Amino acid sequence: MKDILVELRKKLHEYPEESGKEKQTREVLLSFLEKFKPDVLIDPIGETGFAAIFGDNPRKTVLLRAEMDAVSLGIGNTGNSRYSHSCGHDGHMAILAGVAAALHMQRPFDGRVVLLFQPAEETGKGALSILNSSIFNDINPDVVFSLHNLPGWPSTSVIVKPGAFCCASRGIIIELMGSPSHASSPEKGKNPVRALAEIIQKLPSICEKNSFFSMITIVHACMGEPSFGVSPGHAKIMATLRTHADEDMEKLVSEALMCISEICVQQEISCRISWDDVFPALYNDREAARSVAEAASSLGLEVVVPETPFRWSEDFGHFTAKYQGALFCIGAGVHCPELHTPTYVFPDRLIGVGVDLFLSILKENLSF
Template identity: 40%
Template structure:
């Protein structure tokens, strides 16, 4: 990549960094991407995919496969604590996951395709909304415009702090976990605090649920994890005993089926505890992420791309515990999600002093270019 192109992508990334938008609110970000892509003269531009999503389609002259390359539009509801000149200008919102950098990489791929159209088949560059909430990919896939061009392959990367800059982290099969946010609502009965025997406080039952849920994975044969992330008991009223409680937990596993089984066991466990205390219990689910599964054929293209670029590659054996909305594409097509090292001393994702390292942009663009060369030339 020449310096002029790199500087252009770096500047674009830093503008995106200053104006982060949350999941489902990415209007200005989408407008900036649309403006950037004007010069690429894509053969087709699809707007409002699954919300604020955008897709740029580049057609080849001959028949061939369709491949998709995805990045994410959304930022996080976290305050940024950095001294950089291009720090977030939006209070309480920041690109602390690197989606600004991922967008810059796909923008770089757009500049490449402007002068290097695929020879056969077609290439789709997707800017996906609402990744952080686990909703965007499903909405994109359901969109009638997307249904007309379901890809044969879908590729994505995620920068990974803790790994050497520009190193490629790759694995066949399960790569990132399935997860779901579980909300447990417990209903008892209020009473005057001086007469707790007249009510039915859910305090003890809630405490038992918290302990039991986090121990439940020990009984599972495959990897599972339950992390209680929030609990609320009654209201702040010193004259009143609590009448209800809420427990929130993230439930995760490496396979979708194992996660569903764990959710089933979690419900049964909470129902039994609630029954023991004469309480009512109900469940709600939010932010469901499918497991990300790397297809062997898609993996071959990614692995070969890294070899062609003479990059250091780390073949991991154990999947990552975090979840990625890209997993929803794994249900519908052959996918590859790989990691791009962001530096061993880089702050971790979602920490408020994280900032995507611009110097890894060319490697991200290069990986996708090499995959396109294999599939479409």
């Protein structure tokens, strides 16, 4: 079965798809899973997502989630957007498919297992699309789990902690509107270059005075067009804000808006703000985190408790805000390339570990 799952992972890797448009990914998974005959198949849910249910006893429902979308790597040489499974979602899906194969052989007799294949994790919109779906009321899980591979940590180690596990984050889009002019007469227009430069310099520095963890990363900036004859009148800056707690995010947002406003007023430039990729902080339930740690220990896997929440974000936080549950990580190796980089490829040796770990967690919560 391991070789079959590796082949599935490689097939999914060949067809990376944009968040919310995982149509081919969905078809590959449905074709693979049909041979394992789930008791119920909810398709679709959250547009391109679906859920396979094993077991028919509603006494207790345990949900396991995997993400379906790929990472955007920007615009390629052909002018089209490039996507890649450089976050390991192809491996996560293969792991959940392996759980389906095991449940086909042995279902729980005192509960149900829901295998949820979720779209659009990378944009922070996928979990909400599932939770806001009326059909999800029929699932109504008692406890929820998800995993993520994690480069930079010992291979096959299990990283989990109760409480805050991942940061809240949100993307800010700052549009600066002045007025263009001929490049020979910049004084006749309003060039936003000074406002652009000040925001790039000052916005990240507002975090220095905060007593709570906060971080602002400039991720994109552009101004005008590549023309030597025009002094531009428009610029755009994109940045990502991060905090450990949701309440701290509200404070950071307020500070960021104040900083931007002061600069724009001083430079006499108009400003328009919008937000995207909004993720809540992810909190693990203490009992669910304990369940993960005990399952890992029973398999002889090293359990690591991180001292602080991770800086990255995960929309599984929407699930753990509503249901008892936990997100945990499996170490991908100390020297594994970082996530969201072109050189990253999911380590196939983690597939069997992930399947065994999920099955052990299920046995911690249900009887087979």
